[in-house]
Amino acid sequence: MAAKLNPIDMAKYVSARRALDYVEDGMRIGLGTGSTAAWMVRCLGDMVREDGLRVTGVPTSSRTADLARQVGVPIATLEDVKWLDLTIDGADEFDQDLNLIKGGGGALLQEKIVATASDMMVVITDASKNVETLGAFPLPVEVIPFGWQTTKALIEESLIGMDVGGRAVTLRLNRDAPFRTDEGNLILDLHVKRIGNPRQLALVLNQIPGVVENGLFLDICDVVIVGTADGAVEVRDINSGTITTEQVDLRDDDNIFVNVSD
Ligand code: 5RP
Numbered sequence: 001m002a003a004k005l006n007p008i009d010m011a012k013y014v015s016a017r018r019a020l021d022y023v024e025d026g027m028r029i030g031l032g033t034g035s036t037a038a039w040m041v042r043c044l045g046d047m048v049r050e051d052g053l054r055v056t057g058v059p060t061s062s063r064t065a066d067l068a069r070q071v072g073v074p075i076a077t078l079e080d081v082k083w084l085d086l087t088i089d090g091a092d093e094f095d096q097d098l099n100l101i102k103g104g105g106g107a108l109l110q111e112k113i114v115a116t117a118s119d120m121m122v123v124i125t126d127a128s129k130n131v132e133t134l135g136a137f138p139l140p141v142e143v144i145p146f147g148w149q150t151t152k153a154l155i156e157e158s159l160i161g162m163d164v165g166g167r168a169v170t171l172r173l174n175r176d177a178p179f180r181t182d183e184g185n186l187i188l189d190l191h192v193k194r195i196g197n198p199r200q201l202a203l204v205l206n207q208i209p210g211v212v213e214n215g216l217f218l219d220i221c222d223v224v225i226v227g228t229a230d231g232a233v234e235v236r237d238i239n240s241g242t243i244t245t246e247q248v249d250l251r252d253d254d255n256i257f258v259n260v261s262d
Helices: 007-022 035-051 062-071 108-116 148-160 198-206
Strands: 002-004 028-031 056-059 086-089 121-126 139-143 168-171 186-191 211-214 223-227 232-237 242-247 257-259
Touching: 007 035, 007 086, 007 121, 007 223, 007 232, 028 035, 035 062, 035 086, 035 121, 056 062, 086 108, 108 139, 108 211, 139 148, 148 168, 148 186, 148 198, 198 211
Parallel strands: 028 056, 028 086, 086 121, 121 223
Antiparallel strands: 002 257, 139 186, 139 211, 168 186, 223 232, 232 242
């Protein structure tokens, strides 16, 4: 049975639709991970199948790769294409400087590599992800399994000297077992509540042996598109310093239904 999207999903869909205005024929595009990015991949699939758009997608996770194949977006690896024109991805938090926390879906490593290898990163989101100070969303840190408890202890120790609002660190679980990333690594979630100095924290974390990458995306994102359920979007562009409000033209044939029997 198909049901109309709830307001949050509608906002995600609207931001995804607006982000596709950045896509041009022939582009190599980083495909993000998560529920918002999934809308973008579905819409991109529509453009490939129905409008004959020619693009190459580089997925940031096995989940996104599966979805891209399903909806007909041609994909390649970053090794194949080496550099990208554009990456479109979601985020768990963004601030006024368009710095981000990512990794809620556990794909932060590939997401950061792909976004950094792109001329432009566009983040698609809804207003709930907008924060004054990063850190309410637990900061994901990818660590290798070998000696992870030691890595966790070192992270906890390093947080003592940091401008943060909390120091609890938890191992992410998938049901009862540790969550594994596409690389077979683990995720530690840092419940820091408030990150006073994201740059310092990112540097310190990445120097700890066993840490592969952290979920702070600093100076990587160019544009954030904040969607709303009624089709309005706010486009924040860090390079031009502009914030514009627009209306996304939702067509009658927009496929904005979910299969609730899934
Ligand atoms: C995955 C991510 C996602 O972009 C982030 O978690 C947002 O997900 P969603 O769009 O489902 O809210 O970083 O690693």
